[in-house]
Structures are given as structure tokens and as C-alpha cells.
Amino acid sequence: MYYFDWELFWRYIWPPSAFQDPLLRAGLVVTIVVSIVAQALGVGFGLLAALGKMSKFAGFRWLADGYIWYFRGTPLLVQMSLLFFGLGVTHIYDFPDIRLGILTISGAIQAGTLALAINEGAYMAEIIRAGIESIDPGQMEAAKSLGMNYSLAMRRIILPQAARVIIPPLGNEFNNMMKTTSLLQVISASELFFAFNQANARLFKPFELFIAASLYYLALTTIWSFIQSRIEARVGERKGATQRPGLWQRFLSGGTKGAH
């Protein structure tokens, strides 16, 4: 019969005691910051790829298609390893640490964030394109007939409307993103899961520690669900948009799909 070490378990899920471990404290911050930065960059890459896919220039379409094909068709873990270890060994880019005042961003975190962002962009591209294509073509015609060029019409007329369609799946992508950052531990980026792995290497209590780790991620995604439903309610209220699933329904579904 396995002896469950409650004392250790509580110590690791009760924040005041858990955060005495500097690795865990930093790990939580890294996980949150990396998620936000990677998702934001991913939206940027996705927007570029979506516009590329809809471009009238064949070169841009091929570029966007190739990007989406490769990054959706290969595992994120492989992409991340290729970027960090692969580029490192060629000395094309070594991912040196970046110092910002007292803050040091390790090469592993940079590479991991970039890999997450590039991978995410390939998924966001399809979400953004679907959002743009859901807008009645008459909107673009009306904008053009008023003398707007393509980019002005996109920014002021099409994208604000497409955002209403894009925001719900974007929220789900961010939910996934927070969980997927745990892959960064394979390139030794000091995020949340890395901190628990280090603790486990010291204490060898994988059952207690990894349950504790899972609860941190659950807390993050649950808080995000709250924020997400508030955002969606705000975006939807003006035009009496369709009813979103209720809060409880959303918590229990825990996001929509596994990590990419």
C-alpha cells in the first residue's frame, strides 16, 4: 500500500509554502508570461499567414500554405527541439541569454516561446481566415466604394467584425497554450512543470508532486475560463450575439482539445 505524503502534498499546493521554492515561484511567472507572449505572437503570425493565404499573389499563398502545412503537420516537441538544439549546433543562432535590467531571459525560454508562437500561428491562421471569410463580401465592397484601400478596409471594417468570430476559438487556443508550455521542460526552460520535475528529482515523490503540478495548471485554466466568458459576454452584448455556453459547462469541458 502506497503511503501518500500529505504533508509534502499540502506544502506544494499551499502557495505561501510552495512559493518558498524559488524555482516554483519563477516557474509560475514564466508559464504565465510565456503563454501570453507566445499567444500574442501567434496571433500576429496567424494574421500574416491568413492574409497571405487570401492574397492575390501566388507567392504569398504558397508561403502561407507551406508554413501552415509544416507546422500543423509536425509535432511541436520536434519543432521546439529543432529550433533550440538544432539551430544551436549550427551556430546559426545560439539563443544567448538576454538581460533586461535585473531580469534574465534564458535562451531556452526564448526558443521555447518562439516555437510555441510559430506553431500557434499555423493554427491561428485558419481561425483568423475563417473569421474573415465569415464576413459578408458586401462589407468589403461598401468599404471600397467609399474610397478605402484594402488595408484600411481590413483594419477598420473587416477585422473588427471578424474579431467577434475569432475571439471564442482564440480563448480556447490560449487555454491550450497554458498547458502546452509544459513541453518547455524538455529544453530545460524553467517553467512550472520544470520546477516540479526538479523537486521530484530531489524528493522522488512523483505521485504527490505531479498531482500538485496538475492543480496549478487547473487553477490557471479555470481563472482563464472566467476571464474568457467575461470577454465574450462583452464582445457579444452589443449586437445580441448568440448565447455562449454557460460558465459551469465551460469549466467542466476544460478546454476543447489536447495540445497540438
Next chain:
Amino acid sequence: MSAQPDKQVIVHAEKVNKFFGALHVLKDVSLDVYKNEVVVILGPSGSGKSTFLRCINHLEKINDGHIYVNGHMIGYLERDGRLVEDSEANIARQRAEIGMVFQRFNLFPHLTALGNVIEAPIRVRGIPASQARAEGERLLERVGLADKRNQYPNQLSGGQQQRVAIARALAMKPNLMLFDEPTSALDPEMIGEVLEVMQELADEMTMIVVSHEMGFARAAAQRVVFMDKGQIIEQGAPEEFFDHPKEERTRLFLGQILH
């Protein structure tokens, strides 16, 4: 004729041809429209009348021929005797001088009525927001919707939406207005309010209107153009056109829509 048109040519279309794939939708269409003239284009569905209207502000490309608006060719440049597509910036600049009203209104649903009206003056013309707002409110008042300026399109009736759309087009101070079946998507009780606004405009604007509204054509048009199968079949002053059509196809069409 209610008013003698000026001689200044606003739209000069010359042997315009257009294909949708193998379908020849415009066949050598030529038409001149003069300053302050109101031209109503009639024709059965599929006659090419809406397509022709959309070619005038280059929402549709043409395969052959020339269209000049305000003295400049629209959509194309002549280079070594061949036509090449004009730059996006040039096309946009010309479109800014051409107002267009669509069958399905195409208001921007994320903007209020006033927001719809002032968007292009501010973003395209660079007019200060306060000035654009003052002018926008005047325009909404003119179409009878001053009290609706803060409403979103989905809070307005079809007739109100179309009047906002007219105000939106007028806000750019165009010197030509195109109307693409502006009342076809409206419930019958709302057609009157839109036609009334258009009729007031007709006294001071150059207008090309694709519409089946005979009452409007008789009251406001200087010229009625009948199109069928991609060609202009007949044109003339409204009284003469409606009361003594020359062509058999015109008589047939008028017979159908008048009964």
C-alpha cells in the same frame, strides 16, 4: 424633360464588354451621363444592368472597352495601347468621388448610424472628427434620421438602414451617385421613404439608378435606359419611353412589370 442636362460628361462608357467565364454579360455597352442628369436603368434580371453599374466604380473588372468617370479612365491605365490594371491607390481615389448605394444596404454593423457616416470622411479624407460629426449629423437629419444617430444598423428598419447608407455615401461629397436596386430588398411600406430621399437628391446630383420603380423613373429621371441580354436596347425621356416604346422587347418587358 424636367431639367435640361448640362453638357459636361460625368460618365463616358465606350464599348464595354465583360465576361463571367464563357458568359458574355456586357456586349459593347456605350453610355454617356451628363452632369446633374438622372438616368434610370431598367431591364430583366440577368440583363447585365447591375453588373454595368458596378463596372462604373470598378467593383467589377471589364474585359474590353473604356469607362471614364469625371474625365479619367477608371480601373485601368493605357500603356503602349494596352490596358493594364491601375494601382489600388488610384482606384480608391476615384471611388471616393463616386457614391454607391447597395441593394442590401451593406452598412457596417459594428458602427452606429453616425459611425457609418463619418468613417470614410475621417479615414479617407482626413477630415477632423468634430467636423465630420457635425456634417454627419446634418446628413442624417437630411434623410430624416437625426434621432437614430446612435443606433446600430440591426436596431433600424430596412428603410432606415438604406437612408443611412445614402447619407454615408453623400458624406464623401461625391459628384456621382450609383444606386443598385436600392428598394428591392425593402418591405413595400418602406420603399416610399427611400424614394423620397432619392427624389430630393435628384434635383442636385448626377445619379445612375438601377431600379424597377416606374413612379420614381417618371418623376425624377431625365432618361430611361433599357437593357436586355447585356445590351442597351432602347433609351429615351421617361414619358416617351414608357408611353411609346419603340422596340418590341421593351414593350414586352414593360407589359410584364406593369401588370
